[in-house]
Amino acid sequence: MPRNTLTEDQIVRAAVELLDAEGLDGLNMRSLGRRLGAAATAVYWHIKTKDELVRLAVDTVWQEIELPDLDAVDWRTAATTTATRTHEMLARHPWLGQAFGSHLLYGPGKARYDDHSLALYEKAGFPPADADRAAATVLLFVLGSALGPAAQVSLTRRLSRSGEDAERHLAGAVARAAEIASGFPRLRERLGTPAAEAAGYAAAPDSSFAFGLRAVLDGFEARLADTRPAGAE
Structure with missing residues (x-):
């Protein structure tokens, strides 16, 4: 062409x-x-340059996230929806976490996302400085939750390129991890559960993302309640 x-x-x-x-x-x-x-x-x-190409690619995938209408839903529903859709976007593009650690990233797609996040937490009742902190806290949690699956994709790809049997290699690593964990009482107790056997020792528990997000937003609600003037709704 x-x-x-x-x-x-x-x-x-x-x-x-x-x-x-x-x-x-x-x-x-x-x-x-x-x-x-x-x-x-x-x-x-x-x-x-490749760096410029990566920056543009990253900004493009940020624009995939459909942001909720803050006038149509309450702040907590908006926060849950935004975080969940961000987590889904990161799952579609597992290379993004690696790009965060190796490139300077900016652009209108990410700026749109950040501005919406600040508006969301200001709507919740946080003053601007705390809205910044709240938005950053949720984003860091979402990014951290996506690291494990992204790392597994990257590892599998690297092993395949090297000619190794990725599935066999990973199964061996899981078995060795389980052997080590068996020497610790709480880990040993969990090793025998059906969920652990089905998912593999290294997998995160089911619904851990949803659990963690609820915990973060519960903390935000408690903080807002503590700072709300007496008698205010």
């Missing part, structure tokens, strides 16, 4: 697809050019 028929949007969307398939380490201009049916030089004509 000649460079004058490519658009930046086409390139960025193809980059997101390549990142989803190959991870951050699998993204390069030559592979991207092949996906687009174009020479790598045609890509460079529009986007000069």
Whole structure:
């Protein structure tokens, strides 16, 4: 595809697809050019560096999140919906967590998300500085919750590239982890449960994301109640 028929949007969307398939380490201009049916030089004509391409790809996936109408729902419903949709977006794009640790990321997609989050927690009753902290707390919790599944995707991909049997390797690691855990009483007690046997020792308990999010928002509600003037609703 000649460079004058490519658009930046086409390139960025193809980059997101390549990142989803190959991870951050699998993204390069030559592979991207092949996906687009174009020479790598045609890509460079529009986007000069890989860092810039990653920044644009990251901002594109932030725009996937459908943000709730703050005039139509209460703040806690909006907070739960926003956090859940963010968690789902991170699951679709497991490379994003790695990008956070290696690139400077900014753009209108992320700015839209951040502005909405601040408005949400101001609506809850937090003053601006605490709204900043509340939004950051929830985002950090969501990012942390997504790290485990993302790391497993990355590990499986790396093992496959090296020619190792990823499934066998992971099963061996889980077995060794369970053997170590059996030496500790509370971990040993949990090893024999049906959920642990079905999911594997290293898996997070079912509904841990929902449990943690409820706990965070419960804490916010308690803090707001403590700071609300007497008699106020």
